[in-house]
Amino acid sequence: MKVGLLTPGSVNDNGWNAIAYEGLQQIHRQLGAQISYQETKTPAEFEEGFQSYGAKGFDLAFGHGFEFQDAALKAGAQYPKTVFITTSGKSVAPNVSPMVFELEQATYLLGIIAARESKSGKAGLVGGIKLPSIDSTFLAFKAGAHSVNPRFEVKEVYTGNFDDLGAARLATLSLINAGCDFIFHQANEAGRGVFQACTERKVRCFGSNKNQNDLAPDVIVASAVLDVPKAFVYMAKLVRDKQFRPQVYWLGMKEGIVSLAWNDRLEPTISPATVEEVADVEKQIRDGKLEVPRGKF
Amino acid sequence: MRRLAVGIGAAALSLLLLALAGAAFGHSPRVLLEILVSGSIGSRFALEGTLLKSVPLLLTGLAVVIAFRAGVWNIGGEGQFIVGALAAYLTSRFGTTAALLAAAVAGALWASIASLLRVWRNAPEVLTTILLNFIAIHLLGYCVNGPLQEASGQYPQSDPVPQAAALPLLGGSSLHAGIVVALLVTLASWWLLYRTREGLRLRATGFNPSAAQYAGVDVNAQIARAMALSGAVAGLAGAIELLGVTHRLFERVAAGYGYAGIAVALLAQLHPIATIAAAAFFGALATGAGELQRSASISSSVATFGQAVVILVLILFGSMRAFAPGRDE
Amino acid sequence: MIEMIIQSLPLAIFASVPLLLAVEGELVAERAGMINLGIEGMMLTAAMTAVFAAQISGSIIAGLFGGIAGALAVAAIFGFFSIRLKADQIVTGTAINLLALGLTGFVYREMQQSAIFVRSVPHVGAAAENAIAIVSWIVIPILLSLMLWMTAFGLRLRACGEYPRAVAASGPSVAMHRWAALVIEAVLVGAAGADLSLALSSGFAENMTSGRGFIALSIVIFGRWKTRGILLGTAVFGIAAALQYALQAMNQSLQFHLLLAIPYVVTLLILCGIAGKVRAPESLGRDA
Structure with missing residues (x-):
């Protein structure tokens, strides 16, 4: 299994992009998938990244943000065998879906x-x-x-x-x-x-x-x-088991993705x-x- | 011929230094270079990516060539790119031509703020153009979060430009007609700089302003015209990127193309035609760096590093000294 | 409004310390005839090397020296190209900014799992931060003024910025004086970078200088290359920066993007109008 990730910023930002990168590594560790990531700045790079994953026969490619939707739809139409997931967004196509975190x-x-x-x-x-x-x-x-x-x-x-x-x-x-x-x-x-x-x-x-x-x-x-790693692994499993269905995936407390962590002290x-x-x-x-x-x- | 050798040598040496920097962090230099090459020109897909990135780089590079040739420091390509994209978006409903023209005018006006302040208050354009970059970025941020935000009001981006205004794609590829426009602008710049009296005066001003003044050139007006022209070309770059690639406005639409234009122009040693090769080189470097990250997890900031090394190597080769902006051979 | 300004004042004073130190460094360099556009990259590099030194040694003082060492290394590159090879200063500065941004970004990402960036940096206490503010706002300006305007060295330094040929003709080496000015600048900018990553913030982040170097360049010009002027310019900018957050907090409907642009607009206006027609050192940016 091959899984790719495009982030809109540096993966060591201690936040939004870092948790996505952690998710990608979890997919590697738990499912033994081959992984790849790229930091992308422009829509040209979004498309290039997605298309490169499609052309190399990746099973799943994440675009970490709403801004990846247009590129996902475009690449999705070109490479029907790859599933493109954007984190947040609303665009759905046969092999394109957003997962929306309910933080x-x-x-x-x-x-x-x-x-x-x-x-x-x-x-x-x-x-x-x-x-x-x-x-x-x-x-x-x-x-x-x-x-x-x-x-x-x-x-x-x-x-x-x-x-x-x-x-x-x-x-x-x-x-x-x-x-x-x-x-x-x-x-x-x-x-x-x-x-x-x-x-x-x-x-x-x-x-x-x-x-x-x-x-x-x-x-x-x-x-x-926000347990993004869990959400990433969840999506990767769906794709691996051919359980993926095009839809908006709402992921919140019920799914165990979002939680409140008290500081015990x-x-x-x-x-x-x-x-x-x-x-x-x-x-x-x-x-x-x-x-x-x-x-x- | 010597200039060609210097350019190629600088590009090659900077690639070598990049590979060494990679080696310092435990990546094999050979593999690194192989990925860089195959990821930028090794396939049709990679080649398209390279060409797509070369278009804005060519134009922002030309903008710098024109300004530096006149001896004026336009570091404001980024801001002029942004206001160009903004103007193109606002006028896109009147068609492609109108949008391109509006972008050129907007870029020219934005750059002219700096030349006006230079002439009027002696404020150095190096700094005013940089400040204008920051202002343009925040202006764009305001627009895509406010008046120009998409109708659904969901994301900080504009709606796409009308289909009719978008630049047509070239025969089944992802390349757009902007590449033709960019090449035409390149030829026009060359013609202007080397085949017209205006170009002669412009270069004379950059070469030695006091001598030019003495020879009857109105240096202030000449600088203002060069700056406006430079801004127009940078603005055009913004419009072409908007109409050919992004189709929407959003905060990072310029993505550093304006600043990268400086490295492009210097590698081209301020020659308009050579700018084509320099832009292609940096376009390839950026595209190859993307592949480097995808398949070897090497940070794409190596592309920025590469730009810096190219400039420093060029200076080392001694060409920059004889070749400070505006100075002709 | 007045109350808000008064409230923002202490914040502005210590939050603009990195900017102020950079401004002071650039003042010396420009007085000697150099415009160091690479100051942004110099500060960014120093911010990173300061974190390296502080984390390896566990000491803030070592961090300060680490920052200065980083800035000196950048100064060596700038000086080698612009003084030794007489390359254009603005081209060199631009290259240095790209180099610093690319290199620090590269190193930061390659080492992101390393303890140096994961562990929290040694803590600078409130007392120390006050002391730093006093040194930057009072002690250093006095020392710089004395050096530039009361010593023979300062006179020659300024002459290098005005009439380098005259200096060279009368004996002293212009290159040596410019190197000296560059070292002074590097020490101050190195301290600025260290303050940024160790005192004002708690660690390094990519591109964390966020344009402070460019603002510093503008403020030197606003201050018309005088100590009092640059202090005033830094204060105006610092207060504008602090005030815009207070304004945001007060009024939710304000467009914060426009507020964020205020400091830059202010600098631009300052550059062109209020300060009157600017007269730069005669040979600023030119080689000897």
Whole structure:
């Protein structure tokens, strides 16, 4: 079996692209597949990458982001024997499907934690580039917070890139100055700057995408975890067993792809009522009784 | 002839250095070079990829050639590329020709901000063009997240340009008609630089501005014209990439082509016709680097590294000293 | 608004330290007649070598020296090509930026599993960061001013930027003075890179300088090659950068993309208008 991956950025970004690369390696380790990846910047490269995988008879090729949809449809039509999966998106063709992660389910819970535990009544969000997937997790965070306290204030700041750790730190400090006492980030690599700011000001914060609790164990209360590796292996198994069906694959808490990971060291500082409430809401989401709002993308 | 030898030597030496850098991290230099070659020209598919990337590189390279020949430092190809793509998108509903023209005008105007500031306030264009790059990038970011975002409002990208405005593909390949436009622009640049009075004045200005002034050339106006022309060609590159390849606007549409144009122009030793070969070389390097990553997991940043090495090797060969921008042989 | 500016001020002061150090370094180089476009790549390289040194030794001070060593290596390349071979400074600088971006990216990716980049870097405390800010904003400017305007060496250095032929004719070597200026610049830019990756941020990231080097070049011109001017320019830029986050946090509907462009627009406006007609060192960017 041969599996390829195209990422829109560096695979050592400690975030979005890193988890995809981990997924690819899991496919190699668990299924013994031959793997290949490429960092791609332009649509010309997206097409070139996908077509190269198709031409070499790859069974499965991932494009890690919404921006790969056009290229996937094009290559999909040319190479019907290869399955093209985009992470997030909406384009479906006989051998093209998106898998959409419902990280919003976890960030909704983070919003609840922030609104219940905040003393100032304000939380801050730090984003890198305003991508729909990022915007959507922020939207769910706000919805979660407002579900328990409609007057809770959530401030949002974008730095415009994922590389500038210093800028992320500065943005976080601005939010803390503005009174925020909970911070959530979606800044990939630059997230380290967010944790640095939170650690120095002793402001509690949340991790994103990966379980980041160990990166700043004194301040990260919980992480919204996206088990991309599991999702990648899941898709690879479907393709290997000829079980793949063209459709939008929704992957969330129910499928075990999205979860909330408490930091064991800090959980005791959270009131038991909040922990219980979060567990309760989590169960409702898992059972499909509560639908978490998400951006329309 | 000597210039040709220098160019080829620099390209070859930089490939060798690349292979050595790979070897330092435990990759076999021979395998590395083999993949680089087969991945860039070894198959029809690879060759198409190389040519596709050479088109924007050729135009941004030409833009730099024209500016440097006039002795003006246009480092702003990236920003001019972006505003060109923006203008082409906005006018695409009026057809391909209108979009290409609008892009050239937009690129020229954007570049002219820098030459205006140079003439008016003595602000060095090296810096103003770089600042204008950053401003163009954020302007594009604003557009694709705001007024120009696709109708469904889902992703930070524009809707595709109308089918009628897209550049036609050439006979069953992924190559588009932009390659023809780029080659025509190359010939036109050569003609302009070497067969017209305007070209003579432009080169004279770059060679020795005070002597040119003395000989009756209005140096400030000449520089402004060269800058506008350079910006127009870079803007055209943006339009062709939009209408031929991406079809949509999004934040990274320029993808460094503007900056890469500097390396292209220098490898071509500021000769318009040689720019074709230089653009093809860097197009091949970028395409080969992609294959290098796919089949040997070697970071594609080797392509950037390659551009740098080519320039430094060229300087080492001594050609750059006699050949500082604008200076003719 | 006033309150927001006051709140942003302390943030601006320490967040612009890497920028300020780079500006100070470039001031010396430009006074000696060199425009170092490669300053961006120099800072990026220093940011990486600082992390290497700090991680291997476990000491921040070693990290500082590591950063300086990295910047000196880049300065050696720049000097070799632009002073020794008399190659064009802007061409050389451009090549150095590409080289640094490609090489640091390559190394970072090849070594991504290595403990050097995985382990968290030694911590710089708040007290140390304040000390760094004081040194960068007060001590170094005073020293630089004294050196440039009160010493014979400074006079000759500046003469290299104005009338290199006159300097050469009267004895001292222009090349030696430019090399000296380049070393001073490398020490300051190396410190800037180390501050960026070890103090302002906690580790290296690809392209983490994000254009600070280019901004530094502009600020030197805005400051009209004077110490007071560059301090003012860095302050304006630093406050604009800090303020735009405060503005974003305050007003959700603001288009942040346009806010992100503010610092660059400000620099551009500064370059062209408010500062008045610019007069550069006479031989800036030219060889002797």
